Amino acid sequence: MQINLKVWRQENRQAIGGYKNYSVSDVSEHMSFFEMLDKLNNELVRKGEDPIAFDHDCREGICGSCGVTINGRAHGPLRGVTSCQLHMRSFKDGDTLVVEPWRAASFPVIKDLVVDRKSFDRIMESGGYVSINTGGTPDANAIPIPKIDADAAFDSATCIGCGACVAICKNSAAMLFVGAKVTQFTKLPQGKVERRERVKNMVAQMDAEGFGSCTNTGACEAECPKEISLTNIATLNKEYLKASLC
Amino acid sequence: MDCPVVWLYCGGYIMAFNSNIPEGPLKDKWTDHLFNMKLVNPSNKRKYKIIVVGTGLAGGSAAATLAELGYNVEAFSYHESPRRAHSIAAQGGINAAKNYPNDGDSIYRLFYDTIKGGDYRAREANVHRLAEISNNIIDQCVAQGVPFAREYGGLLDNRSFGGAQVSRTFYARGQTGQQLLLGAYSALTRQMKTGNVKFHPRHEMLDLVMVDDKARGIITRNLETGEIKSHAADAVILATGGYGNVFYLSTNAMASNATAAWRAHRKGAYFANPCFTQIHPTCIPVSSEHQSKLTLMSESLRNDGRVWVPKEKGDKRKASEIPENERDYYLERMYPSFGNLVPRDVASRRAKNMCDAGHGVGETGLAVYLDFSDVISRNGQEWVAEKYGNLFDMYKQITGENPYEGPMMIYPAVHYTMGGLWVDYNLMSSIEGLHVLGEANFSDHGANRLGASALMQGLADGYFVIPYTIGNYLASNKLVDIDTNHPAFKDAEDKLKESNDKLFAIKGSRTVDDFHKELGKIMWEYVGMARNKEGLEKALVEIPKLRKEFWKDVKIPGSETELNPELEKAGRLADFLELGELMARDALNREESCGGHFRQEFQTEENEAKRNDADFTFAAAWEYKGENQTPELHKEDLNFEHVKLTTRSYK
């Protein structure tokens, strides 16, 4: 099939970007979306043009490197799927796809579809851990954890840090990302020791990075490739209120 | 006779090729060694700077732990964040000898299974240490808040994996690697906050710098700006993963590469057992020419899925139309005691044999069925979804077919490389001060890695081995004070810029991917799942030819001073084009079949791998001798004092 693309091109951080149109023919429905971009890029290189830069790595939907908006949808039209796992069978012959980078003030564009997500690392640095050193830990079975709590912690811990939640949020809020980490540790006895300081520090860093605040529209939950639930934001709020006011 | 010492003349100085395995009984070696090693005074640790390249499981855990101890750590990754490392994609689990299920496991059994699984081509002492440490890893990860699967009583759950008859694998659904990496990443971010770790994202190591024959720094390229920069340190750690992408199609991530390891090799670090590559049996089959990578489905699926092909050759009926008595559950038939849980190399080879014999299924005939209908009817779909939900979803997403309704189709794919930079017991390479961890080294898996052992080894190296052994190195060596103004750095920077200029100057007609695909085809055809003399000799002609072509006709767009993925890929491919040749050479040299290395000339009547213990019980460590020069082979003899070398049997 033939796919028409309207892609955001931006040379570097300082440059002013714009859209450029491309057309890719002989696209097979078995190809992934990125394999289609690979094909286009190889054609561009052969023609002596600059290929489209995009972040990607594992192509299995787990590393969180990738992320583009396709026709305004973070990671494309399917629910629970990353851009790299999206296959061309989701589109029709002759479709026009508008491909854009994540857009948020805290995710500046580096080049084309590549954005800088260091703000997420800095939020993690502010408290996304249990403060223990290597060694001297008790036997793993010394702390029984109810299965329901372990499973709930896992559901939050499954976040891949791709930033789709920020990208789709009309406020560019990072509360689903922060909420998922806070919730994971809230559910586990290991995380409870530092729960008050953790949530305060992480929210302070989140605000300092310039992310917006949650309006509870639920767009993040709808676009999260790991289907992390909005309840994580409720938990974040509750933890923050408790830590700040109680 | 634990310590084979070979004195070599190497580039003008004498260096020791010594595995440095401690004396004493196997089970006391590590404990004794811990006592015998020298320590660095706590207040002196911050005076030492350690460079860690790669921040996946091994590098991340090492950087965090060294920083906790007080060392001054500089960590580098070509990713934007440590959390992107490909360790994150490991699905199945992590082994440990906890014996929680009370089914007869022990440190010695884990050691024994790993040695046997590796087809007796790993060091006993290293593997025993790994088994000893395995339990600490689980404790450590649980304390970090890694949400492992649990039973209703609140205790940790285990499952079984290929090559073992006990349940010793800890897991977090099908995302164990992710959870463990995020654990190490969290420890690392904590140290980044304290300033003990300075993290350099999007920085690729492109050369190792040596001063007085010791590793003293690296040269990096900032992938965003193109800036080439020197970094000096007292010791260098490489934890840069495996080289499976030499095959182009593999389960590795797109950026996974051998460049850091290979450039260290060019500076004198021996590369050991490069031909030992693991072909994973349960991957989604190749569907088209445009495929960029292959996707693995966790081996844990073989716990409940049954592998079969039609008994009739060329049977084109749908799976559901083939009656039970016309199906060949060949693994269960051939290996009654291990059944579908035979080690990876055996399962892969058998799948290939079945397809070669015309029993393959699917459009290409290069696939076998992995069937869950039994377990679904026994335990219900919900039970299966709880255990393997994400894998089933992934399969459906990629193939467009629903595995709850019909069997999955699977085929082997390149997955892991047991070979890597040679290291001694202290994880130090043949270059002093250069330490290598995780998949990047060669040490613990022999000729075949058992499932759920990669995560174990990466974390063992990073959390519990290198923090001690590097202290011993630093305390035992008087290092001269240097900084990046030393001429060795300037020299390396210049050479690197020169080589980049050379790449841009070619202005050829073919893309990097073109060349990479071609290399992949040569590698898969001649250095893949089954190898023979003729094919390997052919590869030794084809690869240099392709390399020459590459340096004549590759086309790199853009410039050096910007984010330029084509330039990155070109540099990595240039190294693969040299490494591929070494792999073929090593495979040709090893005239036996063992583990993942299967030479068609050496097989039993039942088509099982036939080892030659008399001549090949050694690790092959190759020394670089210069461009287009034949590398020199050094043999590290493997001494088995505790395990009797037998033909592996999983029947």
Added chain:
Amino acid sequence: MNWLTTFMNSSIGKKFTMGTSGLLLCLFIAQHLVGNMMLFGGEALFNSYVATLSAFKPLVRIIEVIISIIFLSHIISGIRLTLDNKRANSSSYNVNTGSETSSFSSRTMAITGSVVFIFVIMHLSTIWYRFQLVHGSGSYYDIILGDAVGFGNPIYAAFYVVAMILMGVHLKHGFQSAFQTFGVSDSRYKGLIEKMSMIFWLVIPAGFTWIALWFGFIAEAI
């Protein structure tokens, strides 16, 4: 009090102010509807109800001040959040797909809120202001139903209806959202919150709307 300013200036703190003030305003409108229902009891009942309230003038004044503060803090935190969020989201996408990922009411809070604000100002400057001038002689009932600023004026009545519908839309998202902000929207309370939400976004605005429709259009027509 450093902790309090830190909290109030944090994103979640601002949301907390927003949610708390919003819920208090919900209580106020519920009470207001009860008062309005007196209109159905006829002129005498309604006038005596308002007169009774006037008897507690100082208390009413205090309550009015408190409600004003709550209302203002709702508006101020709303404006602060909107500005913060505008800063956070520097540029928009070429294709906007908000309708596929979020509800209409959640995306239009600022607009519906602004209309309700304009309505409240108008309501205060007309009905409330005239009530203050009654001083025991004259009919509150007539002010509300009269042609000047009451339901007798079809433009006023129509705007009243529109404002109440938009208030319903505002509360459809706002009421539940407040509980999300307090962190109590987990599954245990979800059903209860949804039912309560229905009272505030549907029943109460419908009540106000019905009054306006009845006295503004229907009663006259019969």
